[in-house]
Amino acid sequence: MRKSGERNGFEYYLWLFTRLSAILMLCAGAAGIVYANLWGRTLMDAPAQYRWAFFPIYWHVQNTDVPDVFPVWSNAFWRVWCTILLFLASLHGFNGLRVVIEDYLHPPVLLLLVKGFIGLLFMLVFGAGTVIIFEWF
Amino acid sequence: MRRHRAGFWETLRYQGGIGAAVWVLHRITGLGILLLVSVHVMAAFFMNALDDPISTAVTRWYESRPVQLFVYFCVLYHALNGLRVLLEDLYPPLLRHHRELIWLQWAIFIPVFGLPAFFIAQGIVIGNP
DSSP, X not given: OOOOSTHHHHXXXXXXXXXXXXXXXXXXXHHHHHHHHHHSTTOOOHHHHHHHHHOOOTHHHHTSOOTTHHHHHSSHXXXXXXXXXXXXXXXXXXXXXXXXXXXXXXXXXXXXXXXXXXXXXHHHHHHHHHHHHHHHO | OOOOOOOHHHHHHOOOHHHHHHHHHHHHHHHHHHHHHHHHHHHHHHHHHTOOHHHHHHHHHHHSHHHHHHHHHHHHHHHHHHHHHXXXXXXXXXXXXXXXXXXHXXXXXHHHHHXXXXXXXXXXXXXXX
């Protein structure tokens, strides 16, 4: 049982974020599949649709024979979309890791260090992903 | 207040029934996505920045069929189970049908996972990466 205190508000917002980001990611995945089927004509295979839905970066459809990958599948709209999705997914994921670790790791100082390390990993993965989107997309 | 520490095998022996099993699976699949997708993002970053053999090998490994099968399992299970948890949180009367919802979830999961998994395993849908 968690003791009631000032941390509960923070925990509540992260709990809420987990739910809200889940809804947004599910909607983004569904929208990605709809887009892939509207614009991919008949040339998209199932794995490419799935990769595109999961993360709509044009590399994910490059190995299919979609003819106009660059102008249609790579533009500012998808960059912003990808960045938002990357932010939601990485924060959802690393916050989930924190929740799991808090269940199994109890020494307070060690827990604080591990949580700091998780925050560092989050910034690393989010930063690297953002560079991929804006530098090589 | 003494905290109870449950280990891995104790978790498996826990008599929580199907509810506990899907909860454990939700954690495992969530951690699986986090690990594999983070590795994939970092490998893609270093492959573009340095073009070194290690990140190329890691990317090849990530794109191999067994890993893709595992990622697909994790993403689909985590999404479906998360959707069920969401719906139950938004509309608590659904909890009366908790068990039936879990069976419905498996009824969706098995064909939606099984069919592409069969083709991935056969090497028909994706060509050699």
